[in-house]
Amino acid sequence: MGLERRVAVIGAGPSGLAAARALDRAGLAFDGYEAHADVGGLWDIDNPRSTVYESAHLISSRTTTQFDELPMDSAADYPSHRELLRYFRRYADEFGLRDRFRFGTRVLGVEPAGGDDSGRSGWTVRSAPAGSVPGSGADDAVERTYSHVVIANGTLAEPNVPTLPGTFDGEALHSSAYKSADVFAGKRVLVVGGGNSGCDIAVDAVHRAASVDLSVRRGYWFVPRYLLGRPTDTLNQGRPLPARVKQAVDSRLLRLLNGDPRRFGFPEPDHRIYESHPVVNSLVLQHAGQGDLRVRPDVARCDGRTVHFADGSSGDYDLVLLATGYRLDYPFLDPRHLAWAGPGSGTAPRLFCNIVPPSGNGLFVVGMLEASGIGWQGRAEQAELVARYLAAVAAGDDGDVAAQERAVRFRRRLTEPWPDLTGGYRYLGLERMSYYVNKDAYRRTVRRLADELAPAAESAA
Numbered sequence: 001m002g003l004e005r006r007v008a009v010i011g012a013g014p015s016g017l018a019a020a021r022a023l024d025r026a027g028l029a030f031d032g033y034e035a036h037a038d039v040g041g042l043w044d045i046d047n048p049r050s051t052v053y054e055s056a057h058l059i060s061s062r063t064t065t066q067f068d069e070l071p072m073d074s075a076a077d078y079p080s081h082r083e084l085l086r087y088f089r090r091y092a093d094e095f096g097l098r099d100r101f102r103f104g105t106r107v108l109g110v111e112p113a114g115g116d117d118s119g120r121s122g123w124t125v126r127s128a129p130a131g132s133v134p135g136s137g138a139d140d141a142v143e144r145t146y147s148h149v150v151i152a153n154g155t156l157a158e159p160n161v162p163t164l165p166g167t168f169d170g171e172a173l174h175s176s177a178y179k180s181a182d183v184f185a186g187k188r189v190l191v192v193g194g195g196n197s198g199c200d201i202a203v204d205a206v207h208r209a210a211s212v213d214l215s216v217r218r219g220y221w222f223v224p225r226y227l228l229g230r231p232t233d234t235l236n237q238g239r240p241l242p243a244r245v246k247q248a249v250d251s252r253l254l255r256l257l258n259g260d261p262r263r264f265g266f267p268e269p270d271h272r273i274y275e276s277h278p279v280v281n282s283l284v285l286q287h288a289g290q291g292d293l294r295v296r297p298d299v300a301r302c303d304g305r306t307v308h309f310a311d312g313s314s315g316d317y318d319l320v321l322l323a324t325g326y327r328l329d330y331p332f333l334d335p336r337h338l339a340w341a342g343p344g345s346g347t348a349p350r351l352f353c354n355i356v357p358p359s360g361n362g363l364f365v366v367g368m369l370e371a372s373g374i375g376w377q378g379r380a381e382q383a384e385l386v387a388r389y390l391a392a393v394a395a396g397d398d399g400d401v402a403a404q405e406r407a408v409r410f411r412r413r414l415t416e417p418w419p420d421l422t423g424g425y426r427y428l429g430l431e432r433m434s435y436y437v438n439k440d441a442y443r444r445t446v447r448r449l450a451d452e453l454a455p456a457a458e459s460a461a
């Protein structure tokens with residue numbers, strides 16, 4: 001008997017839901033696996049893998065972030081995590097996706113069936129109830145072989161924890177474990193890392209802590225959430241400007257609004273705007289200006305409760321909060337199947353359009369992307385591309401020659417030079433930027449590839 005055509009989807013966050021929706025619409029059989037008890041991914045603060053905190057809101061605005069198919073039922077421009085969870089539950093219900101997932105079921109392993117790395121024999125997915133301890137011997141694990149696997153386990157769950165030189169005797173906490181500003185009450189707090197989470201959390205801390213310092217390695221571009229009374233990312237929605245022009249216009253505008261960041265204690269950015277993820281936060285500047293928080297350079301050494309900084313200054317702290325980001329992690333899979341050296345290698349899986357391994361082995365990743373303003377629609381478009389490819393494969397297997405040709409053409413693209421997804425921006429050579437894309441270049445490319453895979457492409461050609 002041949003391999004059953006059936007897809008496994010890992011994760012029921014925004015990306016896994018988008019994958020489920022696209023597969024369902026394409027009439028493809030699939031099973032979803034979700035370790036938590038419900039949909040919503042990291043937007044469900046009760047999900048043990050969630051890295052949102054009580055004060056978390058979207059930093060991209062509602063209308064640029066939502067799925068096109070289902071506008072968000074909210075009056076807020078930047079809804080809170082609670083509203084977002086309600087939205088994802090509604091999305092799952094609206095499209096009948098809930099029944100398609102096995103909740104409370106963690107995927108422990110994804111291995112090529114029969115040891116055939118090409119994936120032609122499919123992939124064996126091993127799962128177990130999420131509460132069970134892997135390797136405990138309690139054999140409640142179940143295996144099932146799938147023709148294809150869509151991996152949507154998220155990118156912001158596995159903390160990147162640097163080793164601070166020396167020893168710190170106070171409390172240390174990574175932002176992944178931060179939930180509420182109560183932890184700061186009455187404490188001298190040092191937040192390490194000036195990205196979006198670091199700045200959000202430093203602003204939270206201002207209202208509860210005895211003192212707040214923010215240690216940053218580099219300067220950032222700070223973008224206000226509102227401009228002319230409108231969410232900033234809703235302005236300039238027309239045809240994207242060339243990279244150089246946009247950089248020149250927006251950096252001048254930000255200079256006009258924020259002035260010189262050094263006045264607030266921040267270093268001058270060492271990169272042009274959009275070469276790294278901008279920080280969508282103006283409150284942090286306001287609090288620095290009010291003297292509620294002090295900006296410090298990189299940590300040089302810790303000694304007891306004292307932290308020494310790169311400029312020779314020092315401070316005493318009760319709590320160090322590491323807002324030092326996340327690393328990609330696919331713990332259930334040998335990274336070589338994603339053309340990757342693995343976590344901590346400083347790189348990201350080398351995937352065509354951040355989705356497909358170059359060998360076309362039947363694995364797909366949805367949601368492995370960072371971009372300013374890509375939203376969930378960007379993830380839905382990744383899912384649509386995967387679904388259209390799999391639909392073409394299925395139709396080809398059933399004797400539709402044109403569909404088979406479309407699928408072959410798509411696989412050929414994996415071996416040709418890959419499209420440029422940077423939009424002309426030169427991203428910083430940092431680990432967290434290794435899977436960064438420009439939203440316009442990316443969405444244009446993915447939509448074009450999906451169009452090529454649609455049956456209508458034949459008649460149009």
Ligand SMILES: Cc1cc2nc3c(=O)[nH]c(=O)nc-3n(C[C@H](O)[C@H](O)[C@H](O)COP(=O)(O)OP(=O)(O)OC[C@H]3O[C@@H](n4cnc5c(N)ncnc54)[C@H](O)[C@@H]3O)c2cc1C
Pocket residue numbers: 010011012013014015016017033034035036039040041042043047049051052053056057058059060061065105106107108152153154155156157197332366367368374375376
């Ligand atoms: C504070 C904060 C603010 C953010 N703001 C924005 C914003 O403004 N705009 C924006 O677009 N994005 C924002 N993001 C990014 C966010 O990652 C995405 O919005 C979105 O949640 C990504 O969805 P996902 O489905 O890829 O991953 P996740 O939401 O992380 O979902 C992954 C799911 O996979 C499940 N899972 C993981 N491993 C397994 C396994 N082995 N077996 C079974 N299930 C598994 C998890 O339980 C989880 O439910 C923000 C993130 C944070 C932390």
